[in-house]
Amino acid sequence: MVMALRTVTRKSGSKLLPRFSPAALLHSHATSFGFKEVREEEKSRMVGNVFSNVASNYDLMNDVMSAGLHRLWKDRLVSKLNPFPGMKHLDVAGGTGDVAFRILDSVNSIRRRAMQDVLEDDIQEETKIYVCDINPNMLNVGKKRALERGIGEDKSLLWVEGDAEALSFGDNTMDGYTIAFGIRNVTHIEKVLSEAYRVLKHGGRFLCLELSHVDIPVFKEFYDFYSFSVIPALGELVAGDRKSYQYLVESIRRFPPQEKFASMIADAGFQQVEYENLVGGVVAIHSGLKV
Amino acid sequence: MYGSTAKRLLQHFGAPLVSSSGTHMIRFRPLQSLVSRSHFSTTVNSEPFANEPPSFANSTSSYADEFPNISNSSSSTADHTRRSRVEYQDEQARVLQASLPHVIRLGWSEAAMIAGAKDIGVSASIVGSFPRKEGMLVEFFMDDCLQRLIDRIESSPDELKSLIPSDRITKLIRIRLEMQSPYISKWPQALSIQAQPVNVPTSFKQRAMLVDEIWHGAGDDTADFQWYVKRTVLGGIYSTTEIYMLTDNSPDFRDTWAFLDDRVKDAFDLKKTIQEATYLAEAVGAGMGTSLQGFVKRVFQG
Numbered sequence: 001m002v003m004a005l006r007t008v009t010r011k012s013g014s015k016l017l018p019r020f021s022p023a024a025l026l027h028s029h030a031t032s033f034g035f036k037e038v039r040e041e042e043k044s045r046m047v048g049n050v051f052s053n054v055a056s057n058y059d060l061m062n063d064v065m066s067a068g069l070h071r072l073w074k075d076r077l078v079s080k081l082n083p084f085p086g087m088k089h090l091d092v093a094g095g096t097g098d099v100a101f102r103i104l105d106s107v108n109s110i111r112r113r114a115m116q117d118v119l120e121d122d123i124q125e126e127t128k129i130y131v132c133d134i135n136p137n138m139l140n141v142g143k144k145r146a147l148e149r150g151i152g153e154d155k156s157l158l159w160v161e162g163d164a165e166a167l168s169f170g171d172n173t174m175d176g177y178t179i180a181f182g183i184r185n186v187t188h189i190e191k192v193l194s195e196a197y198r199v200l201k202h203g204g205r206f207l208c209l210e211l212s213h214v215d216i217p218v219f220k221e222f223y224d225f226y227s228f229s230v231i232p233a234l235g236e237l238v239a240g241d242r243k244s245y246q247y248l249v250e251s252i253r254r255f256p257p258q259e260k261f262a263s264m265i266a267d268a269g270f271q272q273v274e275y276e277n278l279v280g281g282v283v284a285i286h287s288g289l290k291v
Numbered sequence: 292m293y294g295s296t297a298k299r300l301l302q303h304f305g306a307p308l309v310s311s312s313g314t315h316m317i318r319f320r321p322l323q324s325l326v327s328r329s330h331f332s333t334t335v336n337s338e339p340f341a342n343e344p345p346s347f348a349n350s351t352s353s354y355a356d357e358f359p360n361i362s363n364s365s366s367s368t369a370d371h372t373r374r375s376r377v378e379y380q381d382e383q384a385r386v387l388q389a390s391l392p393h394v395i396r397l398g399w400s401e402a403a404m405i406a407g408a409k410d411i412g413v414s415a416s417i418v419g420s421f422p423r424k425e426g427m428l429v430e431f432f433m434d435d436c437l438q439r440l441i442d443r444i445e446s447s448p449d450e451l452k453s454l455i456p457s458d459r460i461t462k463l464i465r466i467r468l469e470m471q472s473p474y475i476s477k478w479p480q481a482l483s484i485q486a487q488p489v490n491v492p493t494s495f496k497q498r499a500m501l502v503d504e505i506w507h508g509a510g511d512d513t514a515d516f517q518w519y520v521k522r523t524v525l526g527g528i529y530s531t532t533e534i535y536m537l538t539d540n541s542p543d544f545r546d547t548w549a550f551l552d553d554r555v556k557d558a559f560d561l562k563k564t565i566q567e568a569t570y571l572a573e574a575v576g577a578g579m580g581t582s583l584q585g586f587v588k589r590v591f592q593g
Binding site: 080081082084086087175176200201202203204205271272287289291 | 401408412413415418420
């Protein structure tokens with residue numbers, strides 16, 4: 001949902017929301033903030049303010065649209081991943097850090113620590129969770145949230161700016177790869193999948209959490225009504241932005257259905273490709289194994 | 292031979308894929324259509340990796356022969372995936388095999404599997420891809436032991452032929468239980484894992500196969516109702532001996548073998564069995580008789 005809005009603002013640029021196009025703002029070294037002229041030092045602060053406002057709306061919109069369920073979906077994603085100490089994990093399009101925080105919590109949990117040998121504490125140090133996002137502002141929001149949670153200084157959490165279609169990581173370096181609500185908005189899904197395959201180690205797992213297709217008869221009608229009538233109205237009400245949320249629900253419909261997406265994952269070279277529908281297909285978690 | 296037939300039966304009629312409430316899992320195979328491949332794929336998961344990699348490769352290559360005309364999206368990926376089709380199950384089997392030495396120290400747990408994966412240079416994320424984690428480790432071990440038992444039976448048939456049936460049974464059970472003795476300190480955990488509802492179908496099936504194999508090794512060829520009786524009885528003997536072994540501290544498990552001998556002799560001692568059955572019938576009859584008498588009296592008096 002977050003990525004949707006970002007993509008929309010980038011695509012429609014200044015037409016839609018002149019002030020809320022962070023990419024345009026960043027690329028210009030000029031000291032323009034929308035229609036205003038400001039000093040350079042102030043600009044980053046003002047951008048920060050703007051994005052904080054918008055970002056906080058995104059989280060609120062996520063909560064409102066999914067009735068808080070998106071938290072459970074992310075929990076399920078991380079439990080399927082089964083993180084372990086010493087893991088090298090890459091979370092793509094995970095700007096605000098939701099999934100990364102959960103993985104870190106899981107690895108550091110008391111229960112897990114209780115199971116470990118004392119000698120293995122140094123392995124704990126080697127855990128590295130990379131949060132990769134194409135948009136540096138979202139990364140900054142994530143860093144801020146990490147500070148608020150008290151894990152800002154944690155050496156295990158690393159924020160990297162990068163493009164999912166051309167990752168800067170080496171081959172066979174990652175134990176796990178997740179992408180939550182991001183793959184719907186990339187330009188070339190196949191490229192992202194092949195990059196994911198490239199960076200994963202032998203035995204590594206790919207997991208993707210994404211809004212998907214509902215086929216259950218009665219529920220489908222209700223979901224369509226909710227998507228096309230309720231969500232854009234909520235977008236208007238809460239975030240002041242109907243068109244972006246209209247785009248969001250349309251893009252969900254345009255994304256390949258579960259089976260097709262699973263075949264794309266298999267084509268990238270993954271084995272044991274499976275998917276799990278949550279809430280009857282509103283959300284699906286696809287997983288694959290690299291051998 | 293029967294053993295290999297049993298293996299093939301297991302491959303064809305493996306336990307169904309369990310789907311938890313509210314979710315829907317599908318195993319996806321790009322080459323073959325879901326319908327034709329589905330039962331193979333489900334068994335691949337619950338079927339334990341008793342087959343050594345070469346035999347597994349042989350059996351799947353026979354599957355590939357069976358489906359030569361499958362249409363697929365691109366021939367290059369087809370070749371790649373057909374060649375590497377067996378790989379992920381093989382990798383999982385290798386990880387489980389490498390985890391067994393760690394079980395003694397870490398128990399039948401994820402920690403052992405993670406250590407095993409690290410040993411062979413596979414990312415420990417693969418542990419997340421096992422649907423039932425510890426359950427699969429125990430099942431792998433059970434199948435490994437069964438396979439070793441079968442090999443042992445087939446490699447030295449004369450050894451058994453020279454014994455009377457009850458001794459054959461005793462020897463076979465003893466051989467099988469001795470395979471568990473290195474893990475005996477953690478075996479109670481394995482039993483509790485096997486007793487979990489999600490693991491029960493597979494563990495029950497494995498034990499049924501084990502008991503069947505032991506009877507077959509002892510030269511049994513009944514084809515009537517007795518087949519069930521014999522297997523049930525042997526199942527009981529095996530389970531009780533297994534549990535006795537958990538608390539046996541005698542050197543080399545001497546007491547367990549003595550216990551086993553007694554149980555097998557009891558089961559084979561027909562006269563004693565008939566006598567016990569008679570006593571039981573008398574006791575039941577007496578109990579029922581007096582209560583029936585009392586009931587009738589009360590009815591006609593009241």
